Amino acid sequence: EDKVVQSPLSLVVHEGDTVTLNCSYEVTNFRSLLWYKQEKKAPTFLFMLTSSGIEKKSGRLSSILDKKELFSILNITATQTGDSAVYLCASSGTYKYIFGTGTRLKVLA
């Protein structure tokens, strides 16, 4: 059965800390791994990863995919209170998107 598992489920850190969020997946005919940030509204797109070992960066956020071990990580450095959100990982296969339950990150001032 296709599935996406994220860990940890929740995380509380202080501003300036670095966090690593994990996502493992099992998806038939894997095409891509996506990360989204969801605050009190709709998820917003962060990254799409299709190739193993190539890091994608956007400011303080970065992500990498390991297609051999079937996982991805999302790193956030120098966290800020505005990073507080639920981070969703999704994996797409043939005509299918599977989402994980998300990691709830809270950054304390």
Added chain:
Amino acid sequence: ETGVTQTPRHLVMGMTNKKSLKCEQHLGHNAMYWYKQSAKKPLELMFVYNFKEQTENNSVPSRFSPECPNSSHLFLHLHTLQPEDSALYLCASSQDRRGEQFFGPGTRLTVL
């Protein structure tokens, strides 16, 4: 107006009511999706439309009825819902079935 819009943003309905959710995308995308997001559960894909044709129905009860009159508009018609159908209903679109999805703000539905 740009992006993906959804109306209404909030909806409270009784179990015998009939209502519709509307989604509109201004991105020129060809694929549109309905998702259900319940508390502490993963996003659940409900329906997928690609070029106005329904390509996926993930065993959704018939009390939810989608309609896609064109590539820019997607509706979800609701009737005789149950309290457990209360959730955030999200619409998304993507250029094609492989591309990243852009989400609307969602409709918070409460069924009494």
